[in-house]
Amino acid sequence: xxxxxxxxxxxxxxxxxxxxxxxxxxxxxxxxxxxxxxxxxxxxxxxxxxxxxxxxxxxxxxxxxxxxxxxxxxxxxxxxxxxxxxxxxxxxxxxxxxxxxxxxxxxxxxxxxxxxxxxxxxxxxxxxxxxxxxxxxxxxxxxxxxxxxxxxxxxxxxxxxxxxxxxxxxxxxxxxxxxxxxxxxxxxxxxxxxxxxxxxxxxxxxxxxxxxxxxxxxxxxxxxxxxxxxxxxxxxxxxxxxxxxxxxxxxxxxxxxxxxxxxxxxxxxxxxxxxxxxxxxxxxxxxxxxxxxxxxxxxxxxxxxxxxxxxxxxxxxxxxxxxxxxxxxxxxxxxxxxxxxxxxxxxxxxxxxxxxxxxxxxxxxxxxxxxxxxxxxxxxxxxxxxxxxxxxxxxxxxxxxxxxxxxxxxxxxxxxxxxxxxxxxxx
Amino acid sequence: xxxxxxxxxxxxxxxxxxxxxxxxxxxxxxxxxxxxxxxxxxxxxxxxxxxxxxxxxxxxxxxxxxxxxxxxxxxxxxxxxxxxxxxxxxxxxxxxxxxxxxxxxxxxxxxxxxxxxxxxxxxxxxxxxxxxxxxxxxxxxxxxxxxxxxxxxxxxxxxxxxxxxxxxxxxxxxxxxxxxxxxxxxxxxxxxxxxxxxxxxxxxxxxxxxxxxxxxxxxxxxxxxxxxxxxx
Numbered sequence: 144x145x146x147x148x149x150x151x152x153x154x155x156x157x158x159x160x161x162x163x164x165x166x167x168x169x170x171x172x173x174x175x176x177x178x179x180x181x182x183x184x185x186x187x188x189x190x191x192x193x194x195x196x197x198x199x200x201x202x203x204x205x206x207x208x209x210x211x212x213x214x215x216x217x218x219x220x221x222x223x224x225x226x227x228x229x230x231x232x233x234x235x236x237x238x239x240x241x242x243x244x245x246x247x248x249x250x251x252x253x254x255x256x257x258x259x260x261x262x263x264x265x266x267x268x269x270x271x272x273x274x275x276x277x278x279x280x281x282x283x284x285x286x287x288x289x290x291x292x293x294x295x296x297x298x299x300x301x302x303x304x305x306x307x308x309x310x311x312x313x314x315x316x317x318x319x320x321x322x323x324x325x326x327x328x329x330x331x332x333x334x335x336x337x338x339x340x341x342x343x344x345x346x347x348x349x350x351x352x353x354x355x356x357x358x359x360x361x362x363x364x365x366x367x368x369x370x371x372x373x374x375x376x377x378x379x380x381x382x383x384x385x386x387x388x389x390x391x392x393x394x395x396x397x398x399x400x401x402x403x404x405x406x407x408x409x410x411x412x413x414x415x416x417x418x419x420x421x422x423x424x425x426x427x428x429x430x431x432x433x434x435x436x437x438x439x440x441x442x443x444x445x446x447x448x449x450x451x452x453x454x455x456x457x458x459x460x461x462x463x464x465x466x467x468x469x470x471x472x473x474x475x476x477x478x479x480x481x482x483x484x485x486x487x488x489x490x491x492x493x494x495x496x497x498x499x500x501x502x503x504x505x506x507x508x509x510x511x512x513x514x515x516x517x518x519x520x521x522x523x524x525x526x527x528x529x530x531x532x533x534x535x536x537x538x539x540x541x542x543x544x545x546x547x548x549x550x551x552x553x554x555x556x557x558x559x560x561x562x563x564x565x566x567x568x569x570x
Numbered sequence: 571x572x573x574x575x576x577x578x579x580x581x582x583x584x585x586x587x588x589x590x591x592x593x594x595x596x597x598x599x600x601x602x603x604x605x606x607x608x609x610x611x612x613x614x615x616x617x618x619x620x621x622x623x624x625x626x627x628x629x630x631x632x633x634x635x636x637x638x639x640x641x642x643x644x645x646x647x648x649x650x651x652x653x654x655x656x657x658x659x660x661x662x663x664x665x666x667x668x669x670x671x672x673x674x675x676x677x678x679x680x681x682x683x684x685x686x687x688x689x690x691x692x693x694x695x696x697x698x699x700x701x702x703x704x705x706x707x708x709x710x711x712x713x714x715x716x717x718x719x720x721x722x723x724x725x726x727x728x729x730x731x732x733x734x735x736x737x738x739x740x741x742x743x744x745x746x747x748x749x750x751x752x753x754x755x756x757x758x759x760x761x762x763x764x765x766x767x768x769x770x771x772x773x774x775x776x777x778x779x780x781x782x783x784x785x786x787x788x789x790x791x792x793x794x795x796x797x798x799x800x801x802x
Contacts, residue, residue: 146657146662147658147660151654153654154646154650154654157645157646157650161645161646397640397641397642397643397644398637398640399641399642399643401637401641402635402702403658404606405606405635406658406659407627407659408658
């Protein structure tokens with residue numbers, strides 16, 4: 144039996160060696176994928192970026208508030224401020240048109256008299272408070288307060304920008320406006336009391352600090368590489384479903400599978416041969432991607448993947464994720480009758496598994512029902528096991544439940560494939 | 571509906587048994603059952619006294635199957651294909667290598683042993699297809715249209731080799747649409763149609779028993795009619 148398994152492995156490797164397209168899918172595409180996605184994700188999220196997003200600022204206020212907004216946006220490394228197009232000042236109309244056409248992703252319109260009206264409103268409020276506290280001159284005749292309309296800073300977004308970008312920009316601007324208002328309120332109180340010793344401390348009393356986990360007494364700062372490499376490596380490992388299912392469908396259409404059924408060899412030996420071969424492929428893919436992330440990434444401006452002390456456990460997770468992908472590929476190849484069925488279905492189902500597994504959107508950010516579904520995705524088990532090892536520094540014992548689920552998935556899918564095949568051959 | 575209905579056959583050791591019939595007659599179904607590819611819903615059969623229900627593995631060791639399609643890996647060489655399929659029959663080492671060389675030589679393919687199958691002509695593929703089924707010297711050999719679509723030279727090479735195998739003790743069960751070939755090659759023939767055996771005997775007895783028949787084709791037409799048998 145061992146010799147038969149060995150010859151099956153040799154045959155599978157020979158078939159792969161002579162399939163250039165298959166080799167590209169297996170080895171080159173995952174590398175291109177992990178490099179491309181990590182570069183994109185890294186530039187999106189890193190705070191010190193070479194690429195700044197140009198935004199339009201239309202200033203109808205031309206006073207202290209608009210100047211503060213301008214200064215704060217300038218200080219923010221994410222944006223570059225554009226106030227003129229073709230050497231002409233921008234109006235709200237021009238800004239809206241440019242943003243709607245997608246030439247700019249954002250326009251901020253600061254309304255007329257914002258600084259003056261804000262100050263007037265704060266003055267009214269402060270005066271009111273001071274009066275109620277009995278600090279004002281009781282003889283002075285109080286004027287009826289002037290009605291000050293609420294002011295609106297308008298934001299125009301390119302309809303194509305993602306919701307996460309919009310939310311993040313709106314949150315930053317909201318914070319900036321709150322700070323300006325707070326500062327103005329403090330200053331107004333200070334002016335009301337008019338004394339030197341009433342200098343208010345304007346710095347935030349409550350601050351926050353992120354406590355970064357330490358491994359071997361060294362802080363491990365999660366970055367886009369630590370997140371992306373495991374996620375996209377897993378995605379690539381699961382893409383083995385496509386060449387594997389095509390391999391099985393081809394065996395059926397060529398008649399070699401039928402010949403094997405008439406030989407004194409069980410279907411299990413054939414499946415073991417394929418499983419071992421494709422597990423080796425998965426591990427080669429995994430080590431190639433890890434090597435690229437460690438050695439190539441620093442040369443293209445990305446942080447290197449830090450796998451210090453984790454390579455063995457990461458290899459275990461990669462191997463068991465590979466088993467799950469292989470089981471799925473065997474099932475798909477067994478059920479599909481043609482390559483036209485197996486290839487698109489394989490590709491689409493891997494993308495769906497990735498989506499519900501949390502490769503793109505974290506599971507905690509999904510709706511409740513999707514969170515439940517995510518828990519049943521083998522890609523989620525693999526991803527969580529990778530994160531456990533790489534970012535949460537857990538031991539082997541703690542990843543046993545997740546890798547057991549991955550192995551169980553392999554056993555179940557392979558058993559269904561064997562059962563289906565046996566049933567199909569019974570007339 | 572049954573693909574086969576009340577089929578009863580005895581095939582003796584050492585025979586070359588031809589199974590003839592129009593398209594859809596049930597020949598491939600019968601061969602598939604005998605090879606263990608399809609389980610019968612009713613009835614039973616034995617090969618060398620063994621039945622699939624109890625001795626599937628033993629039967630598969632003593633039978634050889636040459637399917638109608640080229641059941642070979644196109645991107646592997648002839649030698650690689652034969653090493654692989656030979657190893658699945660339990661052959662290994664020098665025995666396997668020598669057997670592959672010997673049969674490739676006998677069928678005129680040794681000089682192409684290291685060429686990939688997809689570069690072969692139809693006749694060459696048929697010969698490799700045959701070798702893949704006989705490397706382990708089977709007691710019983712099933713052939714489903716082994717000479718379909720090949721040139722005369724390849725056909726003669728295949729038939730001559732099958733005759734040698736038979737002389738060495740292999741029982742051959744063979745289906746074909748080439749009635750002249752079957753008449754010359756087989757010592758016993760069964761004509762199957764609509765899942766039933768219509769006639770069985772040596773080619774000569776079948777011809778003699780049919781009025782105005784000069785050859786096996788006349789017997790065949792007489793038993794199965796002239797209607798087209800297109801099946802989907």
